Amino acid sequence: MSVDFCGIELAHPVINGSGTFDAIAAHRAFGDELLERFPFAALVSKTVTLEPRQGNPPPRLWEVPGGLINSIGLPNKGLHGYLEHDLPFLATLPVPLIVNVMGFSRDEVGELVGAFAERPEVSALELNVSCPNVETGLVMGADPGETARLVDRVRPLTDKPLIVKLTPNATDVPAVATAAEHAGADAVSLINTIKGMALDPKTGTPWLGGVTGGVSGAAVRAIALAQVHAVAQAVQIPIIGMGGVQGGRDALDLMRAGATLVAVGTESFRDPAAGVRVASELAELVANTVV
Amino acid sequence: MTRTTAPFGRRAAPVTVREEHGAYVVIRCEDRTGPAPRPGQFYMLAAAERWGGGEGERPFLPRAFSVLRAAVGELHFLIEDVGPGTRRLCELGPGDRLNLVGPLGNGFAPPRDGRAPLLAGGGVGIAPLAIWQDEFMAGGIESPVLLGFRDERHAHGAALLTRPTVATDDGSVGHHGLVTELLEDELDDRSDEVEVYACGPPAMLEAVRELCAEQDVPAQLALESGMACGFGACFGCVVPTTDGYIRLCVDGPVLDAARLETALVAGAGH
Numbered sequence: 001m002s003v004d005f006c007g008i009e010l011a012h013p014v015i016n017g018s019g020t021f022d023a024i025a026a027h028r029a030f031g032d033e034l035l036e037r038f039p040f041a042a043l044v045s046k047t048v049t050l051e052p053r054q055g056n057p058p059p060r061l062w063e064v065p066g067g068l069i070n071s072i073g074l075p076n077k078g079l080h081g082y083l084e085h086d087l088p089f090l091a092t093l094p095v096p097l098i099v100n101v102m103g104f105s106r107d108e109v110g111e112l113v114g115a116f117a118e119r120p121e122v123s124a125l126e127l128n129v130s131c132p133n134v135e136t137g138l139v140m141g142a143d144p145g146e147t148a149r150l151v152d153r154v155r156p157l158t159d160k161p162l163i164v165k166l167t168p169n170a171t172d173v174p175a176v177a178t179a180a181e182h183a184g185a186d187a188v189s190l191i192n193t194i195k196g197m198a199l200d201p202k203t204g205t206p207w208l209g210g211v212t213g214g215v216s217g218a219a220v221r222a223i224a225l226a227q228v229h230a231v232a233q234a235v236q237i238p239i240i241g242m243g244g245v246q247g248g249r250d251a252l253d254l255m256r257a258g259a260t261l262v263a264v265g266t267e268s269f270r271d272p273a274a275g276v277r278v279a280s281e282l283a284e285l286v287a288n289t290v291v
Numbered sequence: 292m293t294r295t296t297a298p299f300g301r302r303a304a305p306v307t308v309r310e311e312h313g314a315y316v317v318i319r320c321e322d323r324t325g326p327a328p329r330p331g332q333f334y335m336l337a338a339a340e341r342w343g344g345g346e347g348e349r350p351f352l353p354r355a356f357s358v359l360r361a362a363v364g365e366l367h368f369l370i371e372d373v374g375p376g377t378r379r380l381c382e383l384g385p386g387d388r389l390n391l392v393g394p395l396g397n398g399f400a401p402p403r404d405g406r407a408p409l410l411a412g413g414g415v416g417i418a419p420l421a422i423w424q425d426e427f428m429a430g431g432i433e434s435p436v437l438l439g440f441r442d443e444r445h446a447h448g449a450a451l452l453t454r455p456t457v458a459t460d461d462g463s464v465g466h467h468g469l470v471t472e473l474l475e476d477e478l479d480d481r482s483d484e485v486e487v488y489a490c491g492p493p494a495m496l497e498a499v500r501e502l503c504a505e506q507d508v509p510a511q512l513a514l515e516s517g518m519a520c521g522f523g524a525c526f527g528c529v530v531p532t533t534d535g536y537i538r539l540c541v542d543g544p545v546l547d548a549a550r551l552e553t554a555l556v557a558g559a560g561h
Contacts (some may be wrong), residue, residue, distance in 0.1 A: 025523020025541045029395055031296035046526075054536055059558025061517045061527035065348030069372060072526045075536065155293060209557065250485055269520035270337070270353055273300025 001283045003041075006161035006186045008096055008123050010023065010041035014251065014279040016131060017242045017265030018100040018126060018165065019046045019072070024089055026272060035094060039275030042096045044263070045086075047128045050108050051099070052078035057209035062198040067217025067244070067266060069196045069209035074128075075100065079115055091121035100165065102128035105135055106153040111246075117158035124161040127154070130169070130192050131234055141192075142170040144179035144227045151183035166190040166231070168220075173227050174234035181235045189240035189263065190231060217266040218244045225257050232258020246274070248281025252289075293398045293545070297522075302340050302392050304366070309384040313447025315415065316370045316381045320389050323364045330423035331398030331513055331545040333357045335521040336368065337416065338379050339388035345375035355518045357419035357544070358394065359451065359492065366391075369418040369451070395521045396544050399423050402486035403509055410436040411474050411499060413491025414445065419513050419545075420490060421451050428453065437477070439470025439495065471498040474554075482506040487548075489513070496554035503548055510548035514539055516556050526546045530556050 001012045016039075026034050055075030061106040062069045076086055090097050099122050103109035109127065116122045129141030129150065129170055140146045147164065155162060168191040177188045191197055193214020198207040206212075224243020232239055241259030244266070245251050251262040262282070267274040292542045308319035328334075335353035342350060354376040360367040371382045383389065399419070400409050408427055412420045417438055427434035438448040438455045443463035449455045457465030458473055466473055474487070489499040490513035503510040516528040529536035530543070532550045537543070539556075548554075 019526075020524055022523045022526075025538070027298055028294075028541055029522040030299040033299040035295075037299055055526065055529065057364075057557065058529055058536075059517055060525075060526070060529065061558075063349055063351055063517055066343070066351055068352060070519070070525065070527060074528055075529075207558070266519075268353075269525055271301035272520070272522055272524070276300070 001285065003260065006124065008042070008161065010261070012041045012279045012283065013255070013261045014275050014282065015040045015042045015098070015240065015261055015263050016044050016268065016275060017238070017263040018044045018128065020265035022046060022267050023093060024086060030272065037273065037276055038094050039268070039273050040095060041279070042098055042123065043093055044098045044126060045090065045100050046076055047074045047100045047102045048076055048079060048082045048112065049074060050079050050103060050111060052081055059207060060123065060210055062197070062207050062213070062216060064196070064219060067197055067215055069208065069213040069215050069220035070193065071208040071213030073210055079112060083115070087119065087121055089239045096123035097121060098124045098126055098163070099278050100126040100128050102131055104131065105133060107152050109150060110154050110157060112156045113154040117160060122160065124163060125158065126163040126165050126189060128165050130165070130167040139167065139169070141165070141167040143174060144172070144175045147273055148179040148183045151185050153178050155184035159242065161186040163187040163189050165192055167192045168223065168227055169195050174230045177231045177235050181237050185237060186233060187238040187240060188235065189242065191220065191243045193226050194220055194223065216244070220244050221250060225253055228254055228259050229257040245278060248278055251278050251282045252285050293329055293331070293400050294396070295329050295394050297334065297393050297395055298325055303498055304391050306383045306385055306387045306389060307365070312450060314371055314445045315448050317359065317367055317451070318370060318380065318383055319365060319366060319367045319446040320391070322366045322391070326394065327399035328358045328366070328394035330426055331357065332394035333396050333544055334366070334368070334391045334393030335395065336380060338383055339390045342379065344378055347375060347394055350376035350379060352519050353390070353392065353521070355521055355540070356421045357497055357513060359418040360422050360425060369448070371415045374411055388530060390424050392521060396540055397542070399460070399488055399511055399513070399545050406486040406509065407484055408432065408434045409466050409477060409485040409487050410434055411470055411487060411489040411491070411528050412436065413439040413470055414441070416491035416513070416515070417448055418490070420488065423488060424452055426457070430475065437470050437473040439499045440464070469495070469498070471495060471502060474499060475502060478508055479548065482508050486510065493555045500545045500548045500551060500554045511545050512551070512554055513545045514554065514556055517558050
């Protein structure tokens with residue numbers, strides 16, 4: 001079930017959502033069997049920022065019906081830490097590497113994109129636009145104009161495929177997708193997590209150290225399907241669909257709604273090898289489906 | 292070696308035995324394909340069937356449990372019903388299956404500088420001390436153990452360890468008071484001879500940490516934190532250390548007490 005995605009040959013259409021699979025930590029836990037049975041056709045990195053980040057204070061998780069809320073806060077080693085400590089191992093993985101980046105201004109994103117543009121180990125870049133632009137106060141991916149200006153700014157800096165990770169916390173997601181396409185994005189991915197909150201049952205105050213977080217898991221699947229479907233009506237570029245994928249049927253649904261690739265996220269928390277299972281179930285469904 | 296790597300992915304393990312020990316349930320399962328865990332390592336557990344649909348339409352995520360005891364091809368887990376996940380796990384018996392991932396994390400390291408082990412546990416946190424005591428006893432090493440429980444019903448858990456000294460909050464069994472009072476007495480006599488291994492609720496671990504820091508006694512603490520994945524993917528289980536946040540699942544759950552400024556992990560025990 002190999003697939004061409006923006007010129008990258010992938011063994012199958014199942015990858016991971018950014019921030020849901022740390023191949024370096026997983027290799028410590030599972031050893032070389034991880035590499036022999038690598039669960040994704042490409043690995044999408046956790047978000048890399050220019051400077052190192054500690055992330056949000058704990059608690060960072062809260063279970064909800066059919067899913068969880070996370071408030072992690074994008075902890076990472078920063079650009080230089082990533083290049084020095086993480087990239088050498090990630091380059092040895094048996095699949096292409098897609099690096100997800102986020103900046104607090106267009107210049108910061110430009111610096112990150114420029115740095116990775118020169119790295120042959122990196123097959124594509126994904127822009128996390130779910131954060132405020134400190135210059136305008138607007139969440140970049142919530143506003144079509146902000147998104148267009150960002151993609152305009154970084155598009156000339158790389159020939160690598162540029163994916164825009166759309167936030168579902170926007171008034172008009174297809175309009176943001178269209179803006180990204182017109183500004184030169186090669187693909188869009190969606191959905192990111194949906195903003196949510198939980199209160200400590202004992203105190204009635206926010207449970208999460210970051211106050212609010214993002215909801216993921218089966219709970220968001222129907223929302224993801226509707227947003228992928230709507231974006232597929234609006235753009236011609238390929239779509240990476242994700243949100244609550246737990247089995248081959250969920251993946252097939254997203255592809256029928258218009259996705260070229262499908263990403264698994266929260267389900268990997270329940271089963272580290274979920275990607276292997278989703279890909280094989282999907283292949284079987286496709287083989288047995290009369291179009 | 293304090294870490295054994297796990298087979299990649301989730302596997303189904305048939306439950307063979309369910310035993311009640313007062314407030315606790317011990318679930319034994321077959322695990323013919325997994326490696327033997329190191330004491331202090333943990334597994335992510337879920338019921339293979341009907342995981343979900345409990346109170347508040349939970350559970351959804353697997354739950355982390357230190358292994359209580361391991362025999363050839365068999366694992367034992369100690370469970371207390373405190374929420375929708377543990378409630379479902381407590382229901383399991385022969386004929387049911389567990390989904391498990393593991394062994395995960397870093398276990399206990401041997402005592403330093405020729406010191407003797409001294410084990411201290413509280414509540415359901417006694418679990419990793421049982422397998423650790425088994426290993427000392429197999430090597431002919433004395434490993435005294437101090438255990439604290441809320442009341443008589445919980446103190447039934449003490450039978451899972453060998454020759455424990457017990458304290459209860461209500462005085463119904465053993466010393467009337469805290470396990471850390473027993474520990475303080477022990478350390479008064481031989482603080483320069485022992486290394487402390489502890490697991491229990493956050494307030495107990497913090498008291499152990501302070502006591503050992505004051506008396507300059509090396510200590511290894513098995514901590515708990517809310518976890519979604521258990522293998523470093525979610526970044527949810529961080530605890531603050533002297534060198535910043537670390538993920539308890541891949542850098543713990545056993546930590547050298549000297550790395551911690553506090554053992555009061557936010558959100559633990561939830």
